[in-house]
Amino acid sequence: xxxxxxxxxxxxxxxxxxxxxxxxxxxxxxxxxxxxxxxxxxxxxxxxxxxxxxxxxxxxxxxxxxxxxxxxxxxxxxxxxxxxxxxxxxxxxxxxxxxxxxxxxxxxxxxxxxxxxxxxxxxxxxxxxxxxxxxxxxxxxxxxxxxxxxxxxxxxxxxxxxxxxxxxxxxxxxxxxxxxxxxxxxxxxxxxxxxxxxxxxxxxxxxxxxxxxxxxxxxxxxxxxxxxxxxxxxxxxxxxxxx
Numbered sequence: 001x002x003x004x005x006x007x008x009x010x011x012x013x014x015x016x017x018x019x020x021x022x023x024x025x026x027x028x029x030x031x032x033x034x035x036x037x038x039x040x041x042x043x044x045x046x047x048x049x050x051x052x053x054x055x056x057x058x059x060x061x062x063x064x065x066x067x068x069x070x071x072x073x074x075x076x077x078x079x080x081x082x083x084x085x086x087x088x089x090x091x092x093x094x095x096x097x098x099x100x101x102x103x104x105x106x107x108x109x110x111x112x113x114x115x116x117x118x119x120x121x122x123x124x125x126x127x128x129x130x131x132x133x134x135x136x137x138x139x140x141x142x143x144x145x146x147x148x149x150x151x152x153x154x155x156x157x158x159x160x161x162x163x164x165x166x167x168x169x170x171x172x173x174x175x176x177x178x179x180x181x182x183x184x185x186x187x188x189x190x191x192x193x194x195x196x197x198x199x200x201x202x203x204x205x206x207x208x209x210x211x212x213x214x215x216x217x218x219x220x221x222x223x224x225x226x227x228x229x230x231x232x233x234x235x236x237x238x239x240x241x242x243x
Contacts, residue, residue: 041093042093043093044093044095044134045057045058045091047134048127048134050231054130056122056123057091057130058091059120059121060087060088060124061120065119066083066114066117067082067084067085067114069117070082070083071109072109078104080101080104085101086098087124087128089101090131095140099135102135102140105128106132106144106145106146108125108129129146132144133228145176148175148176149172151175158217158218161207161210162199162206162207165192166189166198166200
């Protein structure tokens with residue numbers, strides 16, 4: 001079944017018909033506005049499949065179970081957040097349309113209901129995030145708050161091998177350009193201290209031998225970044241790539 005955008009549907013309802021108190025008007029003279037589609041690029045799905053978190057995208061058969069159970073789409077009414085549609089756009093390489101959802105796609109809260117319910121074993125949450133990463137790397141979307149938190153988390157963890165919760169919080173606030181009131185910070189700090197979960201300053205833990213391990217991890221992260229960006233290198237579309 002083809003997927004049709006609502007914006008392309010024209011409905012002309014000219015009369016109201018009621019039978020025994022029941023509205024049976026229906027939609028009459030419904031047409032799809034014509035549109036020519038060009039430049040479908042299969043390199044999009046090839047890139048997604050090439051990432052560890054995106055490799056299950058090919059299993060999707062567009063049943064819609066993920067969207068039907070998505071809390072963002074159903075419970076919170078964000079109808080533009082449609083995992084099935086995101087995957088479909090990536091599968092056919094419709095990058096122009098996919099870019100329209102560059103900010104919406106990051107609204108996923110990782111509840112994983114879609115993953116649990118998928119009959120084909122698609123790791124929907126991971127695939128959708130991978131598609132979002134593709135949009136970020138190609139300049140279609142600004143860095144998301146989730147990306148900034150991941151960056152802050154990674155930098156913090158690489159520093160000593162364990163998390164410094166206070167430093168992580170300060171770094172993320174700086175990246176987000178906001179500042180929590182001192183009174184609230186003090187309250188949060190005391191709560192963490194009482195529960196033994198505050199590891200910062202003189203209380204900070206360190207992983208033994210971490211300096212050598214950090215060198216290995218930094219090299220691996222750099223290689224992963226190089227590989228991801230290298231896979232996005234421009235190339236001449238294959239013959240017959242347009243549809």
